[in-house]
Amino acid sequence: MTDSFVVTVAGAEQLSPNLRRVTLTGPSLEGWESTGKADEFVHVHIPDAEPAEGWEDDHDIARHYTIRRWDPTHQRLDIDIVTHGHGRGASWARDCQVGDVVAVSDAHGYYEPPAGSTRRLLIADATGLPAVARILEEASPEETFDVLIELISMDDAIALPSPATVNLEWRVSGNGRGPSALVSCLDRLETPEGDTYVWVACESAQSRKARVFIRENWTRHHTLYRIVGYWHVDAEEQMRKWEALTDAQRDRYMEIWDESRPDEVNWEELEPYLQELGL
């Protein structure tokens, strides 16, 4: 991601007790382009300062958020934010005022079902709910979705309109408030039919367990699943562990993560290496 677009807060509204929508707008968005992928996200530069080069990868100031809706006519971006606790992003979502200035990056997305397939399995915690909502909203009537979403509270079970056929299950667990049940839920599902596209977005450790489960039990080609870690339940501890690695260990990590390969192929090698490092 390279470009940055300075925008202002046009409004904020509470969608449910733990989900707040922030709408961003500004003439700079004339140059912002959607990828067309329904789980696309941007980095949001939180403080109201002009972003310096390289800010997108700086967790001190930037957070990833899904573009819930893009209105090119009025140049408005909606992002829906889980107000989970003490994070900079969550606090900003709670406190931001109309006119506050932030910057967003260009967009990137992962959701890419193979052409011709119509069955989908979506699994997410509260942070993946905005992407699920957009995926369902933009789906076609030919598609069938099985959807499992883990929430902080049943009061966060927002309406998810879709022209597709949707079998939806909500449950209250995980989300930093207790153990996640997403992986144990996978265990009780039937193996998805042949070309079902599986998309998972949730806490990072859970996403890695889900990937291992899916690879070991549902033997699928890497184009039939996309699993993304959205946040770390123990972010501070993870950072300490990362900083304690030797240069050689970090170099090996970088070597495995080969940008020319699909991410899920990189993960096949990365997961055992992370386990070896105790990460």
Ligand SMILES: Cc1cc2nc3c(=O)[nH]c(=O)nc-3n(C[C@H](O)[C@H](O)[C@H](O)COP(=O)(O)OP(=O)(O)OC[C@H]3O[C@@H](n4cnc5c(N)ncnc54)[C@H](O)[C@@H]3O)c2cc1C
């Ligand atoms: C591709 C992508 C798309 C995403 N889309 C969205 C989105 O649309 N909406 C959304 O709300 N989030 C989304 N996220 C997740 C979001 O970026 C993280 O939750 C981020 O850490 C929030 O930043 P923060 O400043 O609030 O907390 P941080 O400063 O990152 O963390 C502070 C503390 O809060 C904990 N924490 C962080 N996130 C959560 C959480 N969700 N629940 C409980 N505890 C948490 C951390 O463990 C840490 O201890 C997305 C992430 C990715 C990678």
